[in-house]
Amino acid sequence: MAEQPVEPSFERRFEQRTPGAVATYLFTARMWGRSAMQYRASLVLVMVNSLFMASLELLGILVVFGNVSTLGGFSLPEALYLYGTAQAAFFTSDLLFTGTEYLAVRIRMGTFDSLLIRPVGMLPQVFADQFTPRRLTPMIPAFAALIVGLAKAPVHWTLLRAAMVPYTLLVGVVVFGAVWVLVGAFQIVAADASEVMNSVTYGGQFMTSYPLALYGRNLMLFLTFGLPLAYVNWQPTLYVLDHADPLGTPSFLRFAGPLFAAALWGVALLAWRAALRHHRSTGS
């Protein structure tokens, strides 16, 4: 039998050239993913748990709508669509970027330095840190809500509206991604108070899952022009479902997500750089 030419392994190809950001990310994510797969039974149980926990939140919305027919001017299908976009965007960003959440532990344990000395970029390594397929299952109820909501909501479909659905998810993931970078910067500087950022990440996930109209004018203004979580799903959804913004903002803001996302990424990257400069190794 003739010798098959051996395809060089992923690891080997990785070593052969100077790795770019994407290659670094994929390599690190693969490594952690394989590590998570070693405890298969545990992984399956945790995936089932994440699925149930995420489904429970959805059940909570259904219980609320058992009592009322609209919430913040949204009917049940519309609320489901809004909920689905927020959750799908958040959990996708959680899958891709959430490694920043483990930085505080790395700082405390002194293992942060082992990332710094590797001859590859920091952010891709950090994004993929502790990557695990566990984070896939919460997307099931998220997309279920999104699809059921879209199917049942009275949408006047146009090409632009249809294109707005994947666009919403994309911008949502990008906005949450910037938030995860901010989390990372904060964890480096204030490792002891890392839980403080939970209010922004998980709080943001929770906030964007419901119509922002519920939260009153001040909070809406803050989420539209301050911390721009309104562009995760609220602004584009107003366009898809043909609702007016209770703030009375001009309609071009429905499409302004990329602008605010870019601005937030700019701030986040500046914070990230400042945090890296601030870091003083323990020398361990």
Added chain:
Amino acid sequence: MVVYALISRQAFRRYLTYRGAMVGGVLANTVFGIIKAFIMMAVWRQRPSIGGYDVADAVTYVFLAQAMIGPMSTLNNGLDIPARIRSGDIGTDLFRPCDFQAYWLANDLGRAAFSVLGRSVVPFVIGALLFHLHLPTDPRVWAAFVVALFLGTVVSFALRYLAAMSTFWLLDEKGVVGMATVVTSFFSGMIVPLVLFPGWLGQLARLLPFAALVQLPADVFLGKRSGGAVGTGYLFEIGWAVALLLAGRLVTRRARHRVVVQGG
């Protein structure tokens, strides 16, 4: 008895050292409370009375439930048993000259006491400053609430103890503990108040032990239970606490026969 009081005090002091985590917890409980309060206000605006709750009751309930996340440990197990089983330290715990279950109960009560002061008071006070809450004026209601809260903590411990003890057989607590957390957070009224549950589901939820963690103390606080109803509420909590603690003892005895401590 003195030894258990000392264990509680030590646990209290141990949690006192993690101030950063405390600040984070307080902030998160407050932020989530504010969002939930807005959601409930929108619901009650459409239906001014649901299950005997008016809008002030509902918003108060939200901040009470947020305040109870810490002491009732509804979002995590909060007991070190699983980690100590895996590391083998549990051998030391089984060896201690005091009752194993009572040791962990004392530990957990110390943790809960710290939680009330460190994590519950501030979010509730901020809630009271931002929103119109239904605060009892009668000091006897406050006293009755504290008793209901204490009994609820014991029920909460008994439930979490059972989940944690499963580690003796499974060596990994994630499945059972995770599932217990899912069931607890739904049926305790942590995600949505039980008054919003549809008829049969609401009735079922009020019979399960999880109602002792949030809904029952909240009902006492809001004056939905007064006079004799407070007494039956206590009996409900005590009944579940005794039943679950006894189940815990049974499990503990079984676990003692199973455990193999290596090395030494």
